[in-house]
Amino acid sequence: MPKSRGMRIPFRKMHGLGNDFVVIDAREAAVSMTAARAAALADRRTGIGCDQLIVLEPSDVADVRMRIFNNDGSEVEACGNASRAVGLLLGGTQFIETLGGLIRSEARPDGVSVDMGAPRLRWDEIPVSYAMDTLEMPVGWEDLENPVGVNVGNPHVIFFVDDADAVDLARLGPLIENDPLFPERINVNVASVVGPDHLKLRVWERGAGLTRACGTGACATAVAAIRRKLTGRKVRIDLPGGPLTITWPEGGTIDMTGPATLSFEGAFEDSDFPA
Ligand SMILES: N[C@H](CCC[C@H](N)C(=O)O)C(=O)O
Numbered sequence: 001m002p003k004s005r006g007m008r009i010p011f012r013k014m015h016g017l018g019n020d021f022v023v024i025d026a027r028e029a030a031v032s033m034t035a036a037r038a039a040a041l042a043d044r045r046t047g048i049g050c051d052q053l054i055v056l057e058p059s060d061v062a063d064v065r066m067r068i069f070n071n072d073g074s075e076v077e078a079c080g081n082a083s084r085a086v087g088l089l090l091g092g093t094q095f096i097e098t099l100g101g102l103i104r105s106e107a108r109p110d111g112v113s114v115d116m117g118a119p120r121l122r123w124d125e126i127p128v129s130y131a132m133d134t135l136e137m138p139v140g141w142e143d144l145e146n147p148v149g150v151n152v153g154n155p156h157v158i159f160f161v162d163d164a165d166a167v168d169l170a171r172l173g174p175l176i177e178n179d180p181l182f183p184e185r186i187n188v189n190v191a192s193v194v195g196p197d198h199l200k201l202r203v204w205e206r207g208a209g210l211t212r213a214c215g216t217g218a219c220a221t222a223v224a225a226i227r228r229k230l231t232g233r234k235v236r237i238d239l240p241g242g243p244l245t246i247t248w249p250e251g252g253t254i255d256m257t258g259p260a261t262l263s264f265e266g267a268f269e270d271s272d273f274p275a
Pocket residue numbers: 019051052070076077078079080081082154155187205206207208211213214215216217
């Protein structure tokens with residue numbers, strides 16, 4: 001017996017270098033979203049499937065409010081690749097309200113640039129659970145040690161290693177993500193220098209696991225490399241899904257530029273994914 005035909009909710013399937021999203025535009029008609037519903041929609045076996053679920057809502061302070069739900073349903077503060085996807089959708093220059101602050105997107109013919117604001121660097125801004133030097137954190141997990149902590153709206157820890165591809169991130173990522181040192185959990189970045197102002201990066205994302213790209217991870221890693229004087233203030237970051245360009249001028253805000261892609265449009269039955 002087919003389920004009752006309720007309200008159909010349109011969505012757009014999008015990605016930034018393979019970090020993929022289901023984008024629901026709820027600016028005209030409100031769409032209720034809970035952690036359970038977001039996880040059900042994001043599930044790659046029984047739902048539509050994505051790394052993050054994005055809900056666009058009206059904003060009192062910006063052109064749009066962007067709500068970000070990880071694959072596990074957790075609602076979070078920032079998503080760099082999704083910010084570019086929303087920038088592509090809306091076109092031109094847009095101000096986007098997120099839990100992590102106000103960001104600005106600019107859609108251009110060669111890609112989308114997003115101003116992610118200034119990084120937060122103090123231990124209690126990452127956050128970690130006790131005071132420490134966030135440029136050389138005195139902690140380690142097996143051979144991953146002495147990382148950098150950076151918050152770009154969401155929390156990141158960055159390990160610089162000889163070869164990022166050699167790290168067993170599928171095993172170490174969840175250990176670090178869920179360590180009590182990180183009261184809000186953490187996104188885990190492993191980076192290696194491949195050339196002047198050129199890094200390779202792999203990311204275990206909080207609430208989503210290994211992804212093809214992480215925009216905020218690229219921003220946080222560039223800030224960490226610049227602080228450690230491993231690169232200049234304009235950095236090319238190669239993720240498994242492709243490159244992003246990050247600039248962070250002295251005392252300024254972080255700019256991230258890269259592609260965003262609309263894959264297809266669809267719709268789902270509201271009653272198929274109860275709150
Ligand atoms: N997993 C991240 C959110 C998505 C970040 C990533 N997809 C990006 O492009 O920045 C977190 O829990 O903070």
